[in-house]
Amino acid sequence: MQAILPDVDSVAEYSEKLFARVCLPVSRENRVIDCRAATKNYASKTVLRGIHLVVEPGICALLGANGAGKSTLLRLLSGLEEPDSGSVFIGGLGFRDHGVSIRRNLGVLPEGLGLFESLTVIENLMAVGPIYGLTKSETATRAADLIGFLDLTQGRNTAARNCSFGMRKKTALAMALLHKPNVLLLDEPFEGIDPASSTVIQMLLSQLSRSGTTILLTSHILSTVQKIANRVVILYEGRVEADFDPSTTEAGVEEVYFSIAGRPQPEVPDWLRS
Numbered sequence: 001m002q003a004i005l006p007d008v009d010s011v012a013e014y015s016e017k018l019f020a021r022v023c024l025p026v027s028r029e030n031r032v033i034d035c036r037a038a039t040k041n042y043a044s045k046t047v048l049r050g051i052h053l054v055v056e057p058g059i060c061a062l063l064g065a066n067g068a069g070k071s072t073l074l075r076l077l078s079g080l081e082e083p084d085s086g087s088v089f090i091g092g093l094g095f096r097d098h099g100v101s102i103r104r105n106l107g108v109l110p111e112g113l114g115l116f117e118s119l120t121v122i123e124n125l126m127a128v129g130p131i132y133g134l135t136k137s138e139t140a141t142r143a144a145d146l147i148g149f150l151d152l153t154q155g156r157n158t159a160a161r162n163c164s165f166g167m168r169k170k171t172a173l174a175m176a177l178l179h180k181p182n183v184l185l186l187d188e189p190f191e192g193i194d195p196a197s198s199t200v201i202q203m204l205l206s207q208l209s210r211s212g213t214t215i216l217l218t219s220h221i222l223s224t225v226q227k228i229a230n231r232v233v234i235l236y237e238g239r240v241e242a243d244f245d246p247s248t249t250e251a252g253v254e255e256v257y258f259s260i261a262g263r264p265q266p267e268v269p270d271w272l273r274s
């Protein structure tokens with residue numbers, strides 16, 4: 001087996017090559033995620049309690065325990081669901097009036113991945129290109145680049161439903177990147193991904209953020225968040241409980257996280273101990 005650990009230069013070169021041709025107008029405004037007092041309830045359960053969050057270019061990691069509401073917030077920001085109150089703007093636009101424009105500016109890796117299950121990896125990518133306004137040949141070039149870059153070559157012609165979990169996630173990530181959006185919403189991009197591909201993805205996201213992409217991602221892998229995020233937001237009981245820059249905070253991400261969520265002190269049941 002050959003290791004596929006890349007070097008920083010090859011990632012930078014790749015990003016330039018892959019993304020040079022699709023040019024959405026560049027301004028700070030169309031790169032901002034703006035969530036104002038968003039509330040979300042499911043039946044009698046309040047999941048989000050008036051979330052205020054403005055995210056600018058860089059990598060912002062959204063943390064919180066299982067069930068804290070991270071995926072729910074990403075669904076609101078992706079326009080997949082509407083808040084019960086409050087509002088969401090991507091690049092200064094709201095989904096109700098500007099859904100199509102927003103989607104051309106936005107790449108989403110949703111919790112459920114959103115794959116066409118009967119299509120192969122390459123067919124999934126070819127299917128979404130035109131939705132983002134890419135020509136067939138642009139889509140084919142970019143799809144081939146992404147498949148190589150994300151180590152999907154072996155599964156290229158495998159139906160999504162028969163791909164491993166990691167391959168499925170990388171395919172969905174490739175679909176989110178295909179049009180080089182200015183804003184990326186990524187639900188757990190590193191979970192279930194092998195270490196080599198995770199390294200590739202971390203380098204790519206860092207490169208994209210340096211060139212002005214706004215990335216909001218969720219993760220439970222605190223060591224990765226510590227490494228790549230320039231902002232960390234922690235959700236707790238439906239509210240933003242912490243919002244900090246890990247590079248200028250003395251306490252590490254893990255320390256801040258456990259100070260909010262509580263450090264676990266598990267009592268292993270007797271019957272499992274022996």
Ligand SMILES: Nc1ncnc2c1ncn2[C@@H]1O[C@H](COP(=O)(O)OP(=O)(O)OP(=O)(O)O)[C@@H](O)[C@H]1O
Nearest residue numbers: 042043045047064065066067068069070071072073
């Ligand atoms: N469609 C739905 N109907 C009812 N309840 C829902 C729905 N979607 C989410 N929930 C509830 O909202 C809460 C938050 O779920 P969410 O998936 O946003 O959490 P999360 O922080 O992403 O969790 P995880 O880390 O496990 O992915 C949970 O209690 C969940 O059961």
